[in-house]
Amino acid sequence: MEKIVAITNQKGGVGKTTTTINLAAALAMADMRVLVVDTDAQANCTSGLGVDRRSLRKSIYHVMILNEPIDQVIVRTELDNLRLLPADKNLTGAAVELIDLPGREYVLKRILTPILPDYDYILIDSPPSLNILTLNGLVAAQSVLIPIQCEYFALEGITDLFDTLKRVRHSFNPDLSVLGILLTMYDERTNLSGQVRDDLRNYFADLMLETVIPRNVRLAEAPSYGKPIILYDIRSKGAESYINLAKELLNHAKKG
Amino acid sequence: MEKIVAITNQKGGVGKTTTTINLAAALAMADMRVLVVDTDAQANCTSGLGVDRRSLRKSIYHVMILNEPIDQVIVRTELDNLRLLPADKNLTGAAVELIDLPGREYVLKRILTPILPDYDYILIDSPPSLNILTLNGLVAAQSVLIPIQCEYFALEGITDLFDTLKRVRHSFNPDLSVLGILLTMYDERTNLSGQVRDDLRNYFADLMLETVIPRNVRLAEAPSYGKPIILYDIRSKGAESYINLAKELLNHAKKG
Ligand SMILES: Nc1ncnc2c1ncn2[C@@H]1O[C@H](COP(=O)(O)OP(=O)(O)OP(=O)(O)O)[C@@H](O)[C@H]1O
Numbered sequence: 104m105e106k107i108v109a110i111t112n113q114k115g116g117v118g119k120t121t122t123t124i125n126l127a128a129a130l131a132m133a134d135m136r137v138l139v140v141d142t143d144a145q146a147n148c149t150s151g152l153g154v155d156r157r158s159l160r161k162s163i164y165h166v167m168i169l170n171e172p173i174d175q176v177i178v179r180t181e182l183d184n185l186r187l188l189p190a191d192k193n194l195t196g197a198a199v200e201l202i203d204l205p206g207r208e209y210v211l212k213r214i215l216t217p218i219l220p221d222y223d224y225i226l227i228d229s230p231p232s233l234n235i236l237t238l239n240g241l242v243a244a245q246s247v248l249i250p251i252q253c254e255y256f257a258l259e260g261i262t263d264l265f266d267t268l269k270r271v272r273h274s275f276n277p278d279l280s281v282l283g284i285l286l287t288m289y290d291e292r293t294n295l296s297g298q299v300r301d302d303l304r305n306y307f308a309d310l311m312l313e314t315v316i317p318r319n320v321r322l323a324e325a326p327s328y329g330k331p332i333i334l335y336d337i338r339s340k341g342a343e344s345y346i347n348l349a350k351e352l353l354n355h356a357k358k359g
Numbered sequence: 360m361e362k363i364v365a366i367t368n369q370k371g372g373v374g375k376t377t378t379t380i381n382l383a384a385a386l387a388m389a390d391m392r393v394l395v396v397d398t399d400a401q402a403n404c405t406s407g408l409g410v411d412r413r414s415l416r417k418s419i420y421h422v423m424i425l426n427e428p429i430d431q432v433i434v435r436t437e438l439d440n441l442r443l444l445p446a447d448k449n450l451t452g453a454a455v456e457l458i459d460l461p462g463r464e465y466v467l468k469r470i471l472t473p474i475l476p477d478y479d480y481i482l483i484d485s486p487p488s489l490n491i492l493t494l495n496g497l498v499a500a501q502s503v504l505i506p507i508q509c510e511y512f513a514l515e516g517i518t519d520l521f522d523t524l525k526r527v528r529h530s531f532n533p534d535l536s537v538l539g540i541l542l543t544m545y546d547e548r549t550n551l552s553g554q555v556r557d558d559l560r561n562y563f564a565d566l567m568l569e570t571v572i573p574r575n576v577r578l579a580e581a582p583s584y585g586k587p588i589i590l591y592d593i594r595s596k597g598a599e600s601y602i603n604l605a606k607e608l609l610n611h612a613k614k615g
């Protein structure tokens with residue numbers, strides 16, 4: 104598994120933030136030093152890790168746009184090995200402010216460079232769009248993890264995402280690989296989940312990760328307590344599946 | 360119910376597109392002439408109504424950015440009373456192209472003006488972000504319908520949305536009202552759904568719509584056949600709830 108991973112899918116509500124938080128926590132539990140980077144103005148990663156975005160004086164916005172030093176903005180979380188570069192509402196304007204900056208696609212990559220030695224893994228959560236913030240994540244990353252719900256609209260958007268990855272490789276980040284496609288909110292009681300899974304397996308064969316994340320209400324409850332699932336309910340199916348995902352990725356060879 | 364309604368929530372995956380398609384179809388079934396406007400580059404409304412975005416020569420992009428006449432781009436759907444102004448992938452670039460246009464917030468409002476007399480209702484589906492396309496929808500609309508999942512992350516984003524509505528009223532559209540907040544994907548088996556519903560009812564009291572949309576897999580299956588739920592499975596709970604929603608809104612007095 105590469106050190107810097109972007110968790111990306113422009114379709115909304117497919118489990119990007121839930122995957123970022125809980126994969127990061129599972130890796131931290133396995134004694135890896137992990138940084139979560141929240142690039143979404145909704146700041147769901149920030150609140151899901153128990154940090155109140157309204158109480159922050161500085162966020163990723165101040166580092167990317169106002170050149171504040173990154174080590175003064177990174178905060179601790181309840182897990183010793185897990186740190187966070189938090190987001191706040193200012194990011195809503197960042198998409199416009201970044202447009203006029205020279206090298207606008209490389210800003211995130213540039214700000215992460217000095218702290219790379221401090222972490223084993225850096226997970227970047229993306230907003231639900233193919234905007235300049237998502238692009239910054241794909242340029243800074245060495246590989247991309249694609250969460251996808253087992254539903255039709257999520258399936259439809261996947262070709263757009265792969266087109267975007269091709270463009271990013273061509274213009275900005277030639278070494279960007281695909282870590283894998285992760286099925287989320289899988290509900291074995293419905294035919295739909297099974298059909299979409301089969302479609303994806305036929306089409307993307309070796310890019311599909313073995314681990315499948317089931318629909319599990321404990322995963323949706325945990326964020327209201329500001330805790331990753333392993334601190335909220337370690338016995339739940341949700342916690343088990345993200346621990347399995349961390350194990351699978353730690354044993355993972357690089358894919359194309 | 361006002362004629363032009365934006366269906367908006369920057370949180371991803373809360374049921375914006377599903378609500379736009381199925382409310383529009385239920386209104387069309389009640390003999391209203393309805394136009395659906397798809398402003399999302401994912402073009403889920405377009406495919407959910409059975410139109411292949413790749414086969415389109417023109418879309419809303421060509422009308423908003425290249426000044427093509429709107430009546431040459433609007434297409435028919437399987438329901439006689441329901442038309443569609445389709446989206447396509449070009450919209451991904453539109454957010455940047457619109458930034459430099461004078462009066463960029465009013466472009467959608469301007470292109471809809473000549474066709475207002477042809478429709479009883481115009482429903483505008485928004486992308487999952489507070490970008491210039493969502494803003495265009497909020498400026499063109501007379502009221503806004505806010506779908507919200509009964510989950511924590513969706514609850515968190517609602518204050519940002521109301522802040523945005525305040526700014527839109529102040530700078531661009533003073534008469535923008537809130538048609539209501541619609542609970543979607545409600546799962547009565549989980550405590551979470553009930554808790555979030557109660558939080559919302561305490562906080563937003565009279566803005567909450569009576570109709571609640573249950574989680575119903577038939578709603579997630581219908582888009583793969585390009586059909587609204589009333590054509591895919593009229594007997595399902597999903598179809599029943601959207602028909603109830605249409606009834607409630609048709610009898611609806613304007614709210615603040
Ligand atoms: N496996 C799961 N089982 C049950 N609920 C889940 C699961 N994964 C995520 N959720 C819930 O589904 C909703 C959407 O997930 P999440 O917010 O992580 O998606 P996202 O892709 O980050 O959304 P956005 O596009 O808005 O950033 C959240 O309320 C979350 O708590």
Ligand SMILES: Nc1ncnc2c1ncn2[C@@H]1O[C@H](COP(=O)(O)OP(=O)(O)OP(=O)(O)O)[C@@H](O)[C@H]1O
Nearest residue numbers: 115254371372373374375376377487544574575579
């Ligand atoms: N009531 C429901 N029951 C079951 N599934 C639903 C329901 N409403 C929507 N869905 C499914 O949930 C997913 C998200 O819904 P939808 O795409 O309509 O949300 P959205 O807010 O438009 O997403 P985006 O933010 O990406 O535009 C879709 O796969 C849809 O089919």
Ligand SMILES: [Mg+2]
Nearest residue numbers: 119120143147
């Ligand atoms: Mg998210």
Ligand SMILES: [Mg+2]
Nearest residue numbers: 375376399403
């Ligand atoms: Mg949508």
